[in-house]
Amino acid sequence: GQQVMQIPQYQHVQEGEDFTTYCNSSTTLSNIQWYKQRPGGHPVFLIQLVKSGEVKKQKRLTFQFGEAKKNSSLHITATQTTDVGTYFCAEGGGSQGNLIFGKGTKLSVKP
Amino acid sequence: EAQVTQNPRYLITVTGKKLTVTCSQNMNHEYMSWYRQDPGLGLRQIYYSMNVEVTDKGDVPEGYKVSRKEKRNFPLILESPSPNQTSLYFCASSLEWGAGYEQYFGPGTRLTVT
Numbered sequence: 001g002q003q004v005m006q007i008p009q010y011q012h013v014q015e016g017e018d019f020t021t022y023c024n025s026s027t028t029l030s031n032i033q034w035y036k037q038r039p040g041g042h043p044v045f046l047i048q049l050v051k052s053g054e055v056k057k058q059k060r061l062t063f064q065f066g067e068a069k070k071n072s073s074l075h076i077t078a079t080q081t082t083d084v085g086t087y088f089c090a091e092g093g094g095s096q097g098n099l100i101f102g103k104g105t106k107l108s109v110k111p
Numbered sequence: 112e113a114q115v116t117q118n119p120r121y122l123i124t125v126t127g128k129k130l131t132v133t134c135s136q137n138m139n140h141e142y143m144s145w146y147r148q149d150p151g152l153g154l155r156q157i158y159y160s161m162n163v164e165v166t167d168k169g170d171v172p173e174g175y176k177v178s179r180k181e182k183r184n185f186p187l188i189l190e191s192p193s194p195n196q197t198s199l200y201f202c203a204s205s206l207e208w209g210a211g212y213e214q215y216f217g218p219g220t221r222l223t224v225t
Contacts, residue, residue, distance in 0.1 A: 011152075031211050040217040041199055043154070050211065088154065092211050098144065098169055099214060103153035 004029070004091050006102030014110050019076040021105035023089035031092045032072040033099065038085040046074075052056055079109050113138045115217035117202050123223045132187045132220050134202030140215070142208040143185040144169065145177065147198040148219075154201070160185055161208035172207055193223040 005024045011106055013019050023032060031050045035043040049072060051063035056063045062075045076083055086104040115136045124130055144159035146169075156169030159166065161181040174196055176188040185204075189196060200220045205212035 003151075033213070035214075043203075043214075043220050045213040048123070048211060048213065090154075098156050098159050100156075101154040103148075103151065 004030075004089055004100055004102040006089055006105055008011045008105055009103065010108075011105050012108045012110065013042075013079050015081060016078050019079050019083070019107055020105075021074050021087050023052050023072045023074075023090065025088075029065075029067045029072070030069075033090045033092065034063060034074055034087050034090045035090060037088065037104070039061050041085075043088060076107075079107070081109050081111055083107060084109050113215070115202055115204055115215050116199075117217040117220050119220060120218060122220050123225065125225055126193055129189050130189050130192060130222075132189075132200060132202075132222070134185045134187065134217060135183050136185075136202075136204040136215070137183065138204065138206075138215065139182065140204035140206055142205045142212065143179065143183070144203050144214070145175070145187050146201045146203065147171065147187070147196075148201060149198050155188070157200075159208075186217060192222075194224050196222065197224050 007022050033048045034046040037043045047063050052069050053067045054065040060077045064073045086106045088101050088104045090099040090101045118133045118174040121206040141162050141164045146154045148154050155171045157175050158177040162184050166177050203214040205214045
């Protein structure tokens, strides 16, 4: 079935460093959603990308969708301790209406 | 306040004792689903419902049942829980079914089966 591979699984950074997580697929993705889950919390929607080559920004977060729609990335500039959590990408599965989640990247930030 | 609620939030039970985890949303969403989250495996979909009386299996449906008699409620039923169903469960809803709709997650139910 469809799979989205997410790397890295873990990332430890010093506060102020940048962070990037990648989401890859062997097949063309219909769209990509990104979610953030704080420790002990539930996933919260961040953004959706639909168009080839799309780039969206939310303050220090930059989301990209590859030209071939087979990969996506989330980049955080100058991380803060509030960025701690697990970031998931998810693909809308099309006709089945179900989301397929990557396994997530767990970000820890050292003050 | 727009939200998805789940009950109970924590549950410890024994093998074979039937249980139900309730899920309710107040956003008039058509689409609802259940996920389980396990370390290293991420979020995996158990069942989903595109509308009232319409449900379908997700990726890991074995050992679970669901029903959608009303639009707002989507309970998850474990007829005979086993230890491998120990997990963190999330209910989620979205405006409609189909690709591209933001999912709203409940706070989660941590289930332990001994």
